[in-house]
Amino acid sequence: MPSVCFYFQVHQPMRLRHYTVFDNDQRYFDDHKNAAICRKVANKCYLPANRLLLKLIDKHQGRFKISYSLTGILLEQLQMYSPEVLSTFHALAQTGCVEFLAETYYHSLSFLYSRQEFVEQVRKHADTIEYLFGQRPKVFRNTELIYNNELALLIEAMGCFDAVITEGADHILGYRSPNFLYRPTGCKHIKLLLKNYSLSDDIAFRFSNRHWVEWPLTASKFSQWVNAVNGNGNVVNLFMDYETLGEHQWEDTGIFDFMRHLPEEILRHPDNNFKTPSEVVAAYDAVGEVDVRHMISWADTERDLSAWLGNPMQSNAIHELYRLEKKIKRANDEQILSDWRRLQVSDHFYYMCTKYFADGDVHKYFNPYDSPYDSYINFMNVLDHLQRRCVVPTIQAVPHPSPGPAAAGTPIATVTN
Amino acid sequence: MGLNDEGGHIRVFMLGWEFPPFISGGLGTACYGLTRAMDQLGVKVTFVLPKTVESEYVTHVKLLSPRSRRDGVSHVMAEEDLTNVIFKTIASPLQAYANPENYDERVEESLRLRREMIEQGKTEGDFHGSDYSGDMYSEIRRYATMAVRLARDEQFDVVHAHDWMTYPAGVAVAAVTGKPLVVHVHSTEFDRSGEHVNQVVYDIEREGMERADKVITVSHFTRSLVISRYGIAPEKVEVVYNGVERNGTWSVGSTSIKRDEKLVLFLGRITMQKGPEYFLHAAKKVLEAMDNVKFVMAGSGDLMYRSIELAAQLGIGQKVLFTGFLRGDDVRKIYQMADLYVMPSVSEPFGIAPLEALDNDVPVIISKQSGVSEVLHHALKVDFWDVNEMANKIVAVLRYPPLRMTLRSHGNFEVRKLRWKDAARQCASIYEQLLVAV
The missing domain is CATH 3.40.50.2000 (Glycogen Phosphorylase B;)
Incomplete structure (x- = not known):
């Protein structure tokens, strides 16, 4: 003890193209931009990081382990734009040292708006992961680590998961440490893994910050901090965006060198080891109960939902989106359903965030729009068009009595797309 | 000091x-x-x-x-x-x-x-x-x-x-x-x-x-x-x-007069610099997407008559009202009636009017070719020549109350800092x- 548990979030949104109220086609997404970004991130992060981690797994002969959560919307894009990344993930899956986690296929906020849609997306994601990597996920993480008691109850009720992952936020833990497993209030079986945000953020956010007193962060220094947990914790959960490696922290910050040396430094201490989330769940008992009545997430300092639902535009957009669910599903059209689901990707709502907008901060870096207002307008234009597409097919019992001259000889279209 | x-x-x-x-x-x-x-x-x-x-x-x-x-x-x-x-x-x-x-x-x-x-x-x-x-x-x-x-x-x-x-x-x-x-x-x-x-x-x-x-x-x-x-x-x-000189009339709800017709405002001198023709071309496009809108051009200037003619030429004469130069209370009144203020200036060193509009709780669309776009974040911005995008944004503001609400509240707050x-x-x-x- 302690075990180090790495989980990397791997996700790329599918960005919308500029879509005005005057547009009238079904090409909602900016294929060119999505391809370019996917390839760029593949070259800066996914490929070098996958290759490095493969090497490290190989070198440490089963003692170095990691886990991933790959969103369905990312996998679709990798398939189209960077299939070589998929093969390296496949190679990682083959090592037996890599676990793949479950989440909503579309990286969506569906848990908040439609339980049925949520469950469908989780199943779709698990099916995809099993198909691609030959393992069915056993541990669930919700989009942006959004979590409360109800989520845990639903995940337990689904019957196929052993644990849920969320943020080790101070206000849910109080004096308690994130370095143990807990039991969600109301649950009997599943366990809760909590992110050690302090140590995770040392790598994800502070690594290249030259004003940080601990800069430069070396693998041996970081291992000292992990060793310090020894005796008062079972597991150090290091959860972060995969893009930390090479994209958020560029290669010239030394992030890859840091990762290259981290396993051997951690393993230098005989009590330390690496475990995947499922192994952690199998190895340790829950030491107490964590009661989370209000929604939490891993975003910003507030650790709440305000980055996605903080202003009237955001809540309007998402309500309108989910209000369409029945209509969409009744339309019974694969393309319509897929377009609707792609609009559920949480990033669309993140772009509409007005919090800190005027200060020009991290929100801006990830935002393809000039302003949150532009993103709302664009989203609503697309949604409006999508809505007009899902006209339910009506079967006409009696043929139309008198087709106009223009329509003569052609079947009467009753379905307008 | x-x-x-x-x-x-x-x-x-x-x-x-x-x-x-x-x-x-x-x-x-x-x-x-x-x-x-x-x-x-x-x-x-x-x-x-x-x-x-x-x-x-x-x-x-x-x-x-x-x-x-x-x-x-x-x-x-x-x-x-x-x-x-x-x-x-x-x-x-x-x-x-x-x-x-x-x-x-x-x-x-x-x-x-x-x-x-x-x-x-x-x-x-x-x-x-x-x-x-x-x-x-x-x-x-x-x-x-x-x-x-x-x-x-x-x-x-x-x-x-x-x-x-x-x-x-x-x-x-x-x-x-x-x-x-x-x-x-x-x-x-x-x-x-x-x-x-x-x-x-x-x-x-x-x-x-x-x-x-x-x-x-x-x-x-x-x-x-x-x-x-x-x-x-x-x-x-x-x-x-x-x-911007605050009038201190932060009248919440004063704009809640229920009207079927929306009102889009151009307020300024009607001169080449202010881009009146882009406003009219955008108006034409907006009217292709929705009907219940009126456009008001408040101000005078050497392009006023040409603008009246242009509106007629575009076939939107009945939808565009020209008020002539407004002052004092009339300005306040027109702001209270407006759902949106548009400043399509071709080249605007600053542009105080959008700040006054925001001060009067009217959301604004401003041209990117303006100084005020450097200080206003909570405004919609367009290139003055991009009438398609201008119309797109006008329609959105008129159609989606949450957009108006967010622009208004953040904009009003931002203006108070200037x-x-x-x-x-x-x-x-x-x-x-x-x-x-x-």
């Missing part, structure tokens, strides 16, 4: 334009807002402005007490609360927004008014037509001479001239008195005339900027124009953003730097 080298308050000889209630545009609003704020900082200002012929004031008279005009409207001196400001007028037909092309008409109009007043016995005195030089350029030189004469009786530390017509006066006063000169660029010939630059005007502007010890521009947009088009040394040019007090402080610190350097 604002002390001169003798330890007293800084005294400014300011060559400005227009004071309430006769404000015809942003230039007057800026002079007024800035001067008021300087007054509160304790900066002593001698505010010199031209007065047209029909005014009953004469040169060289310190206007210390309010007087009433014949029509009962109290004049500039109603600003009794300005304890550190002294007004001086120079009889001259120069007006804000005049240009060499319309100058003659305006002078004739003024002279005609004056003549009528004398004939009807409404005012005393002789007809001083001979006081006014024939063309605008000579009048600007004459104004400079008068300003020098006036300055001889005054004590001040620095000369501050607003926009090109007063630059020669500023240069002359500074030369005669040896005091440092600040010229304040609210707009340039390139903004007003596009690429059809009047060479004489350009030369006057350029000479003013070259002879100035400091050039203040109202935005970075204008600063880079001053550097690139006038060849002024970058280190001499500083940006001081305008502010204060004349800060602009005045920056000017005062520029004065101080100059006085130390002397």
Whole structure:
């Protein structure tokens, strides 16, 4: 003890193209931009990081382990734009040292708006992961680590998961440490893994910050901090965006060198080891109960939902989106359903965030729009068009009595797309 | 703040334009807002402005007490609360927004008014037509001479001239008195005339900027124009953003009048610079997407009749209303009726009107070719020529209440941070730097 548990979030949104109220086609997404970004991130992060981690797994002969959560919307894009990344993930899956986690296929906020849609997306994601990597996920993480008691109850009720992952936020833990497993209030079986945000953020956010007193962060220094947990914790959960490696922290910050040396430094201490989330769940008992009545997430300092639902535009957009669910599903059209689901990707709502907008901060870096207002307008234009597409097919019992001259000889279209 | 080298308050000889209630545009609003704020900082200002012929004031008279005009409207001196400001007028037909092309008409109009007043016995005195030089350029030189004469009786530390017509006066006063000169660029010939630059005007502007010890521009947009088009040394040019005078009418719910018809507002001078034709082309596109909208063009200007014609030509004549120039309460009323304010300016050094719109809880779309887009984040922005996008955004604002709500609340909050007090402080610190350097 302690075990180090790495989980990397791997996700790329599918960005919308500029879509005005005057547009009238079904090409909602900016294929060119999505391809370019996917390839760029593949070259800066996914490929070098996958290759490095493969090497490290190989070198440490089963003692170095990691886990991933790959969103369905990312996998679709990798398939189209960077299939070589998929093969390296496949190679990682083959090592037996890599676990793949479950989440909503579309990286969506569906848990908040439609339980049925949520469950469908989780199943779709698990099916995809099993198909691609030959393992069915056993541990669930919700989009942006959004979590409360109800989520845990639903995940337990689904019957196929052993644990849920969320943020080790101070206000849910109080004096308690994130370095143990807990039991969600109301649950009997599943366990809760909590992110050690302090140590995770040392790598994800502070690594290249030259004003940080601990800069430069070396693998041996970081291992000292992990060793310090020894005796008062079972597991150090290091959860972060995969893009930390090479994209958020560029290669010239030394992030890859840091990762290259981290396993051997951690393993230098005989009590330390690496475990995947499922192994952690199998190895340790829950030491107490964590009661989370209000929604939490891993975003910003507030650790709440305000980055996605903080202003009237955001809540309007998402309500309108989910209000369409029945209509969409009744339309019974694969393309319509897929377009609707792609609009559920949480990033669309993140772009509409007005919090800190005027200060020009991290929100801006990830935002393809000039302003949150532009993103709302664009989203609503697309949604409006999508809505007009899902006209339910009506079967006409009696043929139309008198087709106009223009329509003569052609079947009467009753379905307008 | 604002002390001169003798330890007293800084005294400014300011060559400005227009004071309430006769404000015809942003230039007057800026002079007024800035001067008021300087007054509160304790900066002593001698505010010199031209007065047209029909005014009953004469040169060289310190206007210390309010007087009433014949029509009962109290004049500039109603600003009794300005304890550190002294007004001086120079009889001259120069007006804000005049240009060499319309100058003659305006002078004739003024002279005609004056003549009528004398004939009807409404005012005393002789007809001083001979006081006014024939063309605008000579009048600007004459104004400079008068300003020098006036300055001889005054004590001040620095000369501050607003926009090109007063630059020669500023240069002359500074030369005669040896005091440092600040010229304040609210707009340039390139903004007003596009690429059809009047060479004489350009030369006057350029000479003013070259002879100035400091050039203040109202935005970075204008600063880079001053550097690139006038060849002024970058280190001499500083940006001081305008502010907005809050009316204090934060009337929540006053806009909740239920109407079926939406109202989109253009408010400003209807001139090439303000892009009226882009507004109309966008209106045409909006009406393709929705029907229950009216477009109001409030303002006057040399493109007004052409705009009326264009609206008719586009087949949207019945959807576009022209109100002519609005002032005071009418402005307030039109803001209360408006669902959206659009400023499609082709080249806008700053643009105070959008701030006033936001102050009145009206969301705004502003052109990216404007200084105000540097300070406003909570506004929709478009390229002035992109009428498709302009229409797209207009439709969105009209269609989606949450968008209006968010723009309005954040925008109103943001506007409150843009204060004349800060602009005045920056000017005062520029004065101080100059006085130390002397």
